[in-house]
Structure formats: structure tokens, C-alpha cells
Amino acid sequence: MDRSVKVFAPxxxxxxxxxxxxxxxxxxxxxxxxxxxxxxxxxxxxxxxxGDEGRLPYHPAKNTVSVSVQHYLDHIGRPEVGVEIELFKKMPIGSGLGSSSASTVAGLFAINTLMGNPLTQMELVPFAMKGEEMACGTGHADNVAPALLGGFVLIRSYEPLDIIRLPYPEELYCSIVFPHVDVPTRDARKIIRSNVSLKDAVVQWGNVAGLVSGLFLKDIDLISRSMKDVIVEPVRSILIPDFYKLREIAMDNGALSFGISGSGPSVFTFTRNADDAQIINEKLKKHFLWLDTESISYHSPINSKGPIILD
Structure with a gap:
């Protein structure tokens, strides 16, 4: 059995x-x-x-990585195993990019590797959800599942948990801009409406079905016109400076879509290539500077691998 491992999770x-x-x-x-x-x-x-600026706890009962790892060890019947963890935050906390998820997934992938991979990556998802529950109050899977499985993921059901990996056009590129604005996930969830009109629900169902269909058909135009949100985005967009102007800039420069990543404040677009993604990032960062807001940008294809061993 290996005694140590280094893992990256996206x-x-x-x-x-x-x-x-x-x-x-x-x-x-x-x-x-x-x-x-x-x-x-x-x-x-x-x-x-x-890399956390002192914000994350060392106490093993309060850190999402250690809590998830302990749940895992208890589940496989190895609670006596001793583990030392070094965590390197290579991504911003509170960005809406699954920061807690990436750490938790890296930890779970590492311990599963050291134990000889008794569980599949799909079977690791519930343990990662325990970390999400600690981090933001709700054990959702839309960050941890793609981080663990790679690619594009649909959570069809939570009870019972039913997760499907979706196909997607390989040429899809994603641009991301993270403005230095504080939008805590717990607070962002609180402002979402608890009651939705039937009219809005029908529109949303159609768009979700259209997006999933577009992914299966690899129809980029269908993907583009399906990426509209009439329920959550109209509320959460108020937390992001000049959201609708940012959308206009992105769409005018070749974006296929524009939206909030997770609970924000990061925003993302889909494009057909890396060049368009980079141009959009530069334009959006320039607008944030005009708003006296610093920002960080990234662009990449959809990651099909999930976590990987680095050494």
C-alpha cells in the first residue's frame, strides 16, 4: 500500500x-x-x-476535507487508519467555483487511492456531499459530482441519488471571471424565491430539457438558446455589479451564453473556441476595472478527467 499521494481536483x-x-x-x-x-x-x-489567508480551520471536525475523509474511513470499516493532510488552496474561496468541493474531492480521491480504490468515483459522491453540507448548509452535488467524475453532470434526483454524465460538444470553451465581491453561498441561497409561478416553471423546464438535449445532440445553437434562467438568476444577479451590462459585453463578443457560476460572484460564458473565451475575459475584466473592482479570469475547455494524481 502506498504511504502518500498528491492529488489535484478541478x-x-x-x-x-x-x-x-x-x-x-x-x-x-x-x-x-x-x-x-x-x-x-x-x-x-x-x-x-x-493559500487560504488563514480562513480555513485546522480542527478535523470542522474542515470539509478531514470530515469527508473520516466519513469515508468509517464507511469502509477502517476507522483506525491515521492520515495527515496538507491542503493547498490554488483557487479563490467564495468564488462560486466550487472551492470547498475541489478540496473535499481531492481529499477523498487521495484517501481512496491510498486504500486501494475500494470505491468507485461515483460511490465517493455522497461523502463529498457531506463536505458541502458543512461548507454551505446544503449537501448538493452539482459541484462535487463533476469535480469527482469530470465532464458535464446531471443530478436527476437526490433521493435516491441518481447522477448521469452527459456528453457535450468537445469544442465548447468556458471563460470565467471572478470579481472580488463577497457573495457567501449561504446568503445567496437565502434570497432565492421559495414559491415559483407555473408559467416560470414551464419556461425553466423547457430550458433545462433544451440544454440537456443540446448536449446530447452536440447542437451548440440549441445549447446557446436554452441557457436562460427565469427563476434564480433574476434574484442572484443583484449581488453582482452591473450584471446585465456584463452579459451584453459577453454576448457582443461571441459568447454563446452568459450566467452566474454557482452562487456567484463568478460569471461564466460558453464560447466556440479559446480565442473568443480569452477576448471575453479581457473585456469583462476591463469593465470590472471601470467599476473599481479587481477580478481574476480563467478559460479552459470542459475538464473530462476530474481529479488526477500528480506524483
Whole structure:
């Protein structure tokens, strides 16, 4: 049995405009890294956290990585196993890009590797959801599932958990801009309407079905015209400065879609190529500067691999 492993897990875009809590996909960058070592003494401990500006807890009962790893060890009947964890935050916290998810997934992939892979990556999803529940109050899977499985993912049902990996056009590119605006996930969930009109629900169902159909058919135009949200985005967009002007800029520069990544404040677009994605990022960052807001940008294809071993 290996005694140590280093793992990278990717950031994710959840909701994907119209698919609130049921759609998500992984991207190549950013992401988080974990180094995990087996130790002789029982217990899961965190020995190092970097890149978090001191915001994440070391206490194993309060960190999403250690909590998920302990749940995993209990489940496979190895609670006596001792583990040391080093966490390297390579992506911004509170970005709407699945920061807690990437850390948790890296940890679970690492411990499963060290234990000889007794569980499939699909079987690891519920343990990652435990981490999400601790991080943001709700154990949703639209970040952790694509981070674990790679690609584009649909959560058809939560009870029972039913997750489907979807095909997608390989030429789809994603551009992401993270403005330095504070939008805590718990707060962003609280402002969502609890009652929805039947008219809006019908529009939303049609768009989700259209998006999934477009992915299967690899019909980029269908994907583009299906990515509209009449339920969540109209409320959450108020938390992002000049949201509708940003959308106009993106669409005028070749974007196929524009929306909020997760609960925000990051925004993302789909494009047909890397060049368009980079141009859109530059235009959006320039507009944020005009708003006196610093931002970070990324662009990548959809990540089909999920977590990977780095050494």
C-alpha cells in the first residue's frame, strides 16, 4: 500500500444558468491540491493549509476535507487508519467555483487511492456531499459530482441519488471571471424565491430539457438558446455589479451564453473556441476595472478527467 499521494481536483461551474442544483461541469483551472500521508497513529489530522489567508480551520471536525475523509474511513470499516493532510488552496474561496468541493474531492480521491480504490468515483459522491453540507448548509452535488467524475453532470434526483454524465460538444470553451465581491453561498441561497409561478416553471423546464438535449445532440445553437434562467438568476444577479451590462459585453463578443457560476460572484460564458473565451475575459475584466473592482479570469475547455494524481 502506498504511504502518500498528491492529488489535484478541478474547479466546477454549478447550476449552468437554468439547472439550479442539478447541472454542473468541471474546468481545467483553477483547482486545489492535497498531499495525504498514512501515519502510524489513528486519526485524521490537517498539518498544513496554504493559500487560504488563514480562513480555513485546522480542527478535523470542522474542515470539509478531514470530515469527508473520516466519513469515508468509517464507511469502509477502517476507522483506525491515521492520515495527515496538507491542503493547498490554488483557487479563490467564495468564488462560486466550487472551492470547498475541489478540496473535499481531492481529499477523498487521495484517501481512496491510498486504500486501494475500494470505491468507485461515483460511490465517493455522497461523502463529498457531506463536505458541502458543512461548507454551505446544503449537501448538493452539482459541484462535487463533476469535480469527482469530470465532464458535464446531471443530478436527476437526490433521493435516491441518481447522477448521469452527459456528453457535450468537445469544442465548447468556458471563460470565467471572478470579481472580488463577497457573495457567501449561504446568503445567496437565502434570497432565492421559495414559491415559483407555473408559467416560470414551464419556461425553466423547457430550458433545462433544451440544454440537456443540446448536449446530447452536440447542437451548440440549441445549447446557446436554452441557457436562460427565469427563476434564480433574476434574484442572484443583484449581488453582482452591473450584471446585465456584463452579459451584453459577453454576448457582443461571441459568447454563446452568459450566467452566474454557482452562487456567484463568478460569471461564466460558453464560447466556440479559446480565442473568443480569452477576448471575453479581457473585456469583462476591463469593465470590472471601470467599476473599481479587481477580478481574476480563467478559460479552459470542459475538464473530462476530474481529479488526477500528480506524483
Amino acid at each position: 474547479a466546477t461551474v454549478a447550476n449552468v444558468v437554468c439547472g439550479y442544483d442539478v447541472l454542473g461541469f468541471a474546468v481545467d483551472q483553477p483547482g486545489d491540491e492535497v498531499i495525504m500521508r498514512i501515519k502510524d497513529e489513528p486519526g485524521v489530522v490537517i498539518t498544513k493549509i496554504s
